[in-house]
Amino acid sequence: MTAIETRDLRKSYGNLQALKGVSLEVEEGEFFGLLGPNGAGKTTFISILVGLVRKTGGEARVFGHDVEDDYREARDAIGLAPQEFNVDRFFPIREVLVHKAGYHGVPKDVAEERADEALRTVGIYDKRDTRFHWLSGGMKRRFMLARAMVTDPDLLILDEPTAGVDVQLRHDLWNIITRMNEEGTTVLLTTHYIEEAERLCDRVAILDEGEVVEVSSPDELMGRGKDTVRVSLAEPLDAVPASLDGDYETRVEDGELVVETRNAGGTLAEVMRALDDEGREVVDVEMSRTSLEEIFVDMTRNHDDVTRTPEGET
Numbered sequence: 001m002t003a004i005e006t007r008d009l010r011k012s013y014g015n016l017q018a019l020k021g022v023s024l025e026v027e028e029g030e031f032f033g034l035l036g037p038n039g040a041g042k043t044t045f046i047s048i049l050v051g052l053v054r055k056t057g058g059e060a061r062v063f064g065h066d067v068e069d070d071y072r073e074a075r076d077a078i079g080l081a082p083q084e085f086n087v088d089r090f091f092p093i094r095e096v097l098v099h100k101a102g103y104h105g106v107p108k109d110v111a112e113e114r115a116d117e118a119l120r121t122v123g124i125y126d127k128r129d130t131r132f133h134w135l136s137g138g139m140k141r142r143f144m145l146a147r148a149m150v151t152d153p154d155l156l157i158l159d160e161p162t163a164g165v166d167v168q169l170r171h172d173l174w175n176i177i178t179r180m181n182e183e184g185t186t187v188l189l190t191t192h193y194i195e196e197a198e199r200l201c202d203r204v205a206i207l208d209e210g211e212v213v214e215v216s217s218p219d220e221l222m223g224r225g226k227d228t229v230r231v232s233l234a235e236p237l238d239a240v241p242a243s244l245d246g247d248y249e250t251r252v253e254d255g256e257l258v259v260e261t262r263n264a265g266g267t268l269a270e271v272m273r274a275l276d277d278e279g280r281e282v283v284d285v286e287m288s289r290t291s292l293e294e295i296f297v298d299m300t301r302n303h304d305d306v307t308r309t310p311e312g313e314t
Contacts (some may be wrong), residue, residue, distance in 0.1 A: 001027075001028040001063065002025050002026070002061075002063075002064070003027060003028045003030065003033075003062065003155050003186040004025065004026035004049065004061070004062060004155070004186075005024070005025050005026075005059075005060070005064075005079060006022055006023055006024050006025075006045075006058065006061075007023050007058055008022075008057065008058035008059070009021065009022040009045070009048065009057075009058035009059065009060055010020045010022075010055065010056045010057040011041075011048060011053065011055055011056045011253040012056045017210055018041050018044040018213045019041045019048075019055075019056075020210040021058065021211070022041070022058075022207070022210070024210065024212065024213070024215065026186065026188060027142070027186075028063070028114050028186055029181075029184055029185075029186055030153075030186055030187075030203065031178075031181045031186075031187045031189070031200055031201050031202045031307070032187065032188050032189070032202065032203055032204070032205070033052075033189050033190075033191065033196075033197040033200070033201035033218075034046075034188065034189065034190045034204070034207060035197055035204050035206050035207065035296060036190075036206060036207035036208055037193070039209070040207040040208050040209065041081070041207050041209070041210040041211075041242045042159070043159060044182045044192070044210075045207070046080070046157055046188070046190065048060055049062060049067055049078065049157065050067075050075060050078055050080050050157065051067060051068075051074070051075055053238060055067075062077050062155060063077050063149060063154060063155070068154070076104050076105070076151070077153060077154045077155050078153055078154075078157055079147075079148035079149055079152075079155070079156045079157070079161065080157045080158075080159070081144045081147070081148040081156075081157070081161050082159050083159045083163060085132070085140055086143065086248060087140075087143070087144075087147070088132070089131060089132055089133045091131065092128065092129045092131055093119070093124075093127035093130060093131070093132055093146075094115050094116070094129065096132065097115035097118060097119070097150045098111045098112055098115050103222060104151045106151065107223065114151075114152065115128075116128070118146040118147075121149065121176060122145050122149075124143060124146070127139060128136060136165070136166055137165070138169045141161070141169065141173070142167050142205045143173075145158075145160070145161065145173060148151050149180070149306055153185065155185070155187075155188065156177070156180060156184065156185050156186070156188070157186065157278055158188070158189045159189060159190050160190055160192065161173055161177070161191075162174075162193065162196065170193075172194075174199070174200060177200070178200065181265070187200075189201065198222075200244075201217075203215060203216065203217060204216065204217070204218060204221070205275050206296060206299055208299075214299060220274065221296075222295070224295055226260045226261060226262055227262065227263070227264035227267075227287060227288070228258065228259070228260050228289075229258070229259040229260075229261065229267065229268055229271065229285065229287050230256055230257070230258050230285070231257040231258075231259070231282055231284075231285050231290075232254075232255075232256050232282070232283050232285075233255075233256070233275070233280050233282055233283060234281035234282075235240065236254075236255025237255055237256070237257055238252070238255075239252060240252055240257065241274060241275065241280070243277065243278060244257075244259075244271060246267065246270055246273050247266050248261035248262075249261070255302045257275075259271055264287050268285065268287070
């Protein structure tokens with residue numbers, strides 16, 4: 001079953017087009033990442049799904065429910081942890097969770113059990129009688145996840161859930177979210193942390209200037225990058241040896257041979273044989289791989305180059 005389905009989804013704010021025909025499908029049980037720079041349209045996309053913003057055009061469905069025509073059914077399926085701390089400051093956090101579950105039709109006794117379970121899961125049960133604004137920054141972020149969990153959602157939407165938190169808390173939140181996904185909850189994650197997407201997501205969509213640039217798995221995206229092999233020799237090179245003419249790119253930097261290839265292992269063996277045949281002594285070899293972040297930056301840069309038009313043109 002499809003958890004999220006959008007077709008030609010558009011949103012305009014006056015002359016600003018925040019979304020320009022976004023079509024995406026997220027399968028039930030999937031851990032899906034939404035990546036993009038600031039202003040790419042990620043938060044607008046989420047806001048339409050949860051009913052905070054009305055779309056200008058196109059379609060958006062959550063588990064088959066239209067987000068506008070079937071708002072209640074769609075919204076009840078979603079647990080949202082937004083970037084902003086939009087929490088009632090005047091009630092203890094346990095009461096906030098109970099009220100939240102009640103808004104979604106959960107009976108009070110069940111809501112109280114879920115509130116306790118959610119607070120235990122995120123590790124702040126001992127703060128259950130504390131008001132939100134008395135919590136530390138890390139505890140506030142944990143609470144936002146607990147609030148998203150308390151309705152036992154089929155779809156968990158996390159908008160930059162680890163922004164501004166320390167490394168330990170980030171890993172704690174990763175573990176909680178991963179466990180929920182393994183238990184069957186569909187997860188939609190927006191993040192600026194490429195490491196987060198690479199580690200957690202089954203697939204990612206790259207969004208830039210309101211358009212989908214690419215939808216792929218992190219591994220498939222990584223496969224588009226190149227390995228770099230840097231070879232240091234006893235006698236520095238002035239030029240690339242003529243015998244190196246395989247399916248790879250070569251150049252000389254500071255007397256060292258630099259090779260860019262999609263198959264570092266096979267290429268290195270070929271390069272070493274060629275250098276040995278020429279009687280050149282190798283003293284060191286370094287290999288590195290293009291990061292997902294570099295691929296992401298390159299794809300969004302190329303998209304900007306394609307979509308940008310000269311001033312005065314349309």
